[in-house]
Amino acid sequence: MQVLNAVARTLSLDPAEKAHLYRLADVPTVPTAHVDAALPEELQVILDHLQPLPAVVLSARYDVLAHNISYEALCPGFLLGERNVARRIFLTPECCNAHRHNWDDLRRMVGYLRGAYAKNLGDPDWERFISELCSESESFAAIWARNDVASPASRTKQIRNLAVGELEMFLTSMSLPSVPHAWMQVYTPTDDAAWEKLRELLAMSEQERHRPWNEHRERFHAAAAG
Secondary structure, X not given: XXXXXXXXXXXXXXXXXXXXXXXXXXXXXXXXOOOOOOOOHHHXXXXXXXXXXXXXXXXXXXXXXXXXXXXXXHOHHHHOOOOEHHHHHHHOOHHHOOEOOOHHHHHHHHHHHHHHHHHHOOOHHHHHHHHHHHHHOHHHHHHHOOOOOOOOOOEEEEEEEOOOEEEEEEEEEEEXXXXXXXXXXXXXXXXXXXXXXXXXXXXXXXXXXXXXXXXXXXXXOHHHHO
C-alpha cells in the first residue's frame, strides 16, 4: 500500500484516479480521499439555504468541512481547534459537551469510524487519529475494542447549548455523491419547545451566544487549562 501511495503522489493522481489505481492492483480496501481539496461551491449554497436548520458537511473522520450559521450557533465547540466532531465529543467534559454521552450514540459513532478506517488501513493520518483517540479517551478505547461497524443513521439526539439549554433535535444524515466519503447532517427541532429555543439562539448576537460557554470554561476548567 505504501508503494501505491508513493506512485499516486508521484503521478499527482486525483481521488478517483487513485481509487482506480488501487482497484487495478487488486487491493481490497481503497483509501478514503483526503479532504484538503476545495468542496463544490454549491454545497455551501445548499447549507446556507437550509437556514434556520443547523447543517454541516463532515468527512469520514468527522472533520467539519463546511457548515452554516445555525450549526455554528448550536454547536460552537465543534468548530474549535482541529474542528473534528469525534475528538470534541470524546474529549470534551460532559458538563460542556454539545452532545450528551449516550452509549448508543457513542457506539454508532465509533462503529462508523471503524468502517471508514477499514478502507484506510496503513494511512498514517488515520492511524495517528485513532491512536490519539484511544490514548486520550478511555470511552473511545473501550468501544473501539468491541470491533463494531456501523453507518451514519438518522436519529433523535439531545443537544446541549449553554445559552438556551437542551434541545431535542432529529439528525438526518445524507451521503454526498459529489464528495466521496463525505456526508451531511441536518438538525431539525422535534417540537415547539426546541424550535423556540433555536429561534432564541439565532436571535442572539455572537457575543451573547458565546458568553455562557466562556464563563463556564473560566469557572470550571480554567485550572485544568492552565
